[in-house]
Amino acid sequence: MTHRIFESATITVIILNSATLAVEDPTAPLPPFMENVEHIFLGLYSFEMCMKILAMGFIMNKGAYLRDFWCILDFVIVMSAYFTLATQNPEMSIDTGGEEESPGNLNALRAFRVLRPLRTITSIKGLRILVVSLIQALPMIKQTIIVLFFFFLIFAIGGLQMLSGLLKMRCVDTTTGKMIEENGQYIMCGGIEECE
Amino acid sequence: MNDNPNYNNSNLDNIFYAMLMVFQCTTLEGWSDLQTMYQMTYSKHIYVYFVSIVFIGAFFLMNLTLAVINSSFTKSQRELNAADVEEDLGSMPCETNNLELLEE
Numbered sequence: 001m002t003h004r005i006f007e008s009a010t011i012t013v014i015i016l017n018s019a020t021l022a023v024e025d026p027t028a029p030l031p032p033f034m035e036n037v038e039h040i041f042l043g044l045y046s047f048e049m050c051m052k053i054l055a056m057g058f059i060m061n062k063g064a065y066l067r068d069f070w071c072i073l074d075f076v077i078v079m080s081a082y083f084t085l086a087t088q089n090p091e092m093s094i095d096t097g098g099e100e101e102s103p104g105n106l107n108a109l110r111a112f113r114v115l116r117p118l119r120t121i122t123s124i125k126g127l128r129i130l131v132v133s134l135i136q137a138l139p140m141i142k143q144t145i146i147v148l149f150f151f152f153l154i155f156a157i158g159g160l161q162m163l164s165g166l167l168k169m170r171c172v173d174t175t176t177g178k179m180i181e182e183n184g185q186y187i188m189c190g191g192i193e194e195c196e
Numbered sequence: 197m198n199d200n201p202n203y204n205n206s207n208l209d210n211i212f213y214a215m216l217m218v219f220q221c222t223t224l225e226g227w228s229d230l231q232t233m234y235q236m237t238y239s240k241h242i243y244v245y246f247v248s249i250v251f252i253g254a255f256f257l258m259n260l261t262l263a264v265i266n267s268s269f270t271k272s273q274r275e276l277n278a279a280d281v282e283e284d285l286g287s288m289p290c291e292t293n294n295l296e297l298l299e300e
Contacts (some may be wrong), residue, residue, distance in 0.1 A: 002260065009271060042241075045288050046228075048205050052299065099265070112300050125281065129273065129276050129277065129280065130209070130273070132272075132276060133269055133272040133273040133275075133276050134269060135272075136268075136272040136276075137265060137268040137269040140207035140264065140268035141261060141265050141268065143262050143264075144257075144260055144261045144264045145261070147257065147260075148253075148257050148258075148261060150216050150258055151218075151252060151253055152215050152219060152222075152253075155209070155214075155218045155245075155249055155253070156208075156211055156215040156217075157214070158245070159208040159214050159217065160209075160210070160211060160214045162238075162245070163208045163234055163238060163242070163245075164207075164208050164209050164214075165207070165208075165209050166208070166237040166238050167200045167201055167206060167207050167208075167233055167234075167237060168198045168200060168207075169198075169237045170198050170200070179198075186198070188233060188236040188237050189237065190236070190237040190238065191236050191237050191238045191239050191240060191242075192237055
């Protein structure tokens with residue numbers, strides 16, 4: 001079995017891809033070779049996915065690829081990359097009429113790439129245990145969250161009854177009716193602050 | 197009409213803004229500025245309101261939530277680790293039912 005080598009190769013690819021995502025400058029246009037690097041990474045991901053599907057079966061049999069939660073995560077990430085690639089294709093984006101909308105849409109789709117470092121969770125066993133136990137712990141904190149919410153509600157209602165609208169009060173000159181200004185800011189008053 | 201401070205965001209004028217402000221005080225972010233502003237516009241004794249939010253909310257309830265998360269996290273992690281030791285330790289990430297296949 002070569003699965004240890006396979007696993008560490010996968011992790012290496014993910015870490016390298018995270019590095020290329022991190023050094024990217026969003027203000028400058030993407031250099032052409034980075035585009036190629038993207039495609040190489042996508043190819044590597046697809047290769048890994050195909051190997052797993054060949055080994056495990058796609059969806060029908062027991063223990064198949066798409067029956068494991070973590071593999072579904074991998075699958076969605078790779079498929080979103082292909083989806084982005086398909087919509088980025090110039091022939092397909094001409095239909096919008098060359099308006100300002102198309103770059104915005106493409107940028108939104110590119111945001112799917114931030115999910116890629118998530119794949120380290122799939123690859124490292126300790127990380128998977130950590131995430132699973134965090135999700136399992138969620139139902140147990142329900143009561144505390146409810147108590148916290150009621151605390152917020154009680155104090156919000158109390159403040160609403162006592163203090164609503166007060167922060168709009170400002171010092172006003174009674175002879176002219178203008179607000180008094182100090183260092184470019186209007187002064188609040190009504191409590192301990194006395195207007196002269 | 198005048199605006200509220202912080203681009204009209206800090207106020208207690210309706211329930212949503214009020215909950216936002218209580219949340220802000222619970223995170224201990226700038227709560228003393230808010231207290232000063234209410235002392236200027238309402239009464240200097242309003243510190244009772246803000247200090248009790250900070251004590252009950254930030255010091256007590258927030259840490260209670262964290263403690264509950266921590267204890268349940270530890271518990272489920274122990275269970276998962278125990279279940280994992282029984283299983284095949286060196287299995288591939290996605291191979292969950294390897295043993296059953298081998299038995300067949």
